[in-house]
Amino acid sequence: MTDRPPGEPGRTRAAGRSACGLFALAGVLAFAGMVQPGARAGDLLVVAVADLALAAVAWWTPQRGAPLLAVAALVVLAYSAWAFGGVAAGTGPFFVLLFAWVGLHHPPWTAVALAPLTASAYVAPLLATHQPPEVVGSAVVFVPVTTAVGEVIARRVRQLHRARMQVEAAERWRAALMVTLAHDVRAPLTSVQMALEMLDDDPQPEPSDRHRLAASALRQTARITRLAGGLLDAGRIEHGTLRLDRRPVPLRAAAEAAAALTPAAALTFIAVPADLVVDADPDRLEQILVNLIGNAARHGAAPFVVAASADGAAVDLSVRDHGTGVPDDKRAALFERYAPGAGGTPGSVGLGLWIVRELARAHGGDARYEPAEPGARFVVRLPAWSA
Known part of the structure; x- marks a missing residue:
């Protein structure tokens, strides 16, 4: 079993090369x-060759061609059973090993798709060698069990892979989170420290200077x-303990306050x-x-536009930038827990948009x-207030 997703280097030939070992064992x-x-x-020589x-073919077979190896193997197994008078004692374990290999390297539907051919490979030699009905009937149990x-x-492998x-x-997210926190916390703390040092150097500053420095420190704190609140909310969302204090909120005033x-x-x-x-809360x-x-x-370009419109009992609130937008291959993961930011910026932890979606859903939107x-335009649907 490999832990790389399909298509990555190292996996493209993994199924074929493990099949190579299985076929080599059968040949030996x-x-x-x-x-x-x-x-x-004579018959054993044909099977061995x-x-x-x-x-040899399996060693060089890429991932997409590996299912054909199972078809070829079933043909060889059918010949083996026929050549030995319909006795499946020697081929039965290889049927099971073949399907174990299929499960390790292919999705579950592959085993199901191979079931009719497996039934033919198992039953045809029994019929050709005139085995009694009870022996032929063993396929009713053997084929479903093998499948x-x-x-x-296959299902277990996929679960383990996921x-x-x-x-x-999660580990990548935690590592990126530490870097992001170090940056996002250090910058405002530096501003607060500078404001305090300036106040300390000048015990009696001008009122305007004192107000400016205090306002700067308050903005940074x-x-x-907000950063700490976002992290706490992430934990509450994840554990299902988020609580909302909903009330009527004028949307324009809220947008102006947030923009500031x-x-x-x-x-x-x-x-x-x-x-x-x-x-809303x-x-x-x-x-x-x-x-x-x-x-x-962070990811777009000015001008930035906050807009909203009523749509029946709901309100669509949007924020638009005039940058390059989000690439097609990034859109599906935009709101996922560990996805990068809208622009795919390295080191972005993908927390903000995930929180946006979860908070919107907590409101019923x-x-x-x-x-x-x-x-790019990000749209949040929220319930309109009805008196």
């Missing part, structure tokens, strides 16, 4: 059987608080009707807006991406 055993008293040396030829072996192994990918994604908290505030246009009111709504505006500022041509 066939050669060894030739020295046994009463052995049908066929198995070793398959082993089930392959399918069960679990491993999730663990690796608020930034740290982001680096892109001076470049953000608010196109939200003054009379739109949503049924004000703090979570601010978090949604700050995350979306911040995401646009959802989040989606739309290409804006030019740029």
Whole structure:
């Protein structure tokens, strides 16, 4: 078993090369059987040569061609059973080994698809050698059990592969998170430290300077608080303990307040009707807006536009930038737990958009991406307030 997803280097020939070992073993055993008293040396030689030829072909067979090896192996197994008078004692274990190999390297449907051919390869030699009905009838048990072996192994392998990918994604996310936290916390702390040092150097600053420094320090501490709140909310969402304090929230005022908290505030246009009111938790709504505006500022280009429109009992709230947009191959994973940012920036931990979607869903809505041509538009649907 390999832990690489299909198509990566190292996996493209893994199925064929493991089949090579299986066929080589069958060929060597066939050669060894030739020295046994009463052995049908001619038939064993044909089986041995066929198995070793398959082993050689399998060594160079890429992943996409590997299922054809199973078909060829079933033909050899059918010949073996026929040549030895329909006795399946020697071929039965190889049927099982073949399906175990199928399960290790192919999706579950492959084993099911091979079942009719397996039934033919097992039953035809029995019929050709005029075996009694009870022997032929053993296929009713043998073929389903063999197929089930392959399918069960295939499903288990896929489960283990998904679990491993999730663990690796979580480890990558944690590593990136540490780097992101170090950057996002250090920058505002540096600003706070500089403000405090300037106040310490000048015990009696001008009121305007004191106000400017205090405002700067307060903005940066608020930034740290929002970061900590986002991480706490991520934990609450993951454990299902998030609680909302819902009330009527004027959407335009919320958008203006959120825009003022982001680096892109001076470049953000608010196109939200003054009379739109949503049924939302004000703090979570601010978090949604700050995350979306911040995401646009990091990955897009000005101007940034916050807009909203009513749609029946719901309100569509959108944040658009005028950058290059999100590549097609990145869109499916935009809102996933460990996905990179909208622009695929290395080191991005993929937390903001995931939180946006989960907070929207907690309100009974959802989040989606739309290409804006030019740029990207992220839309959040929230319930409208109904008095």
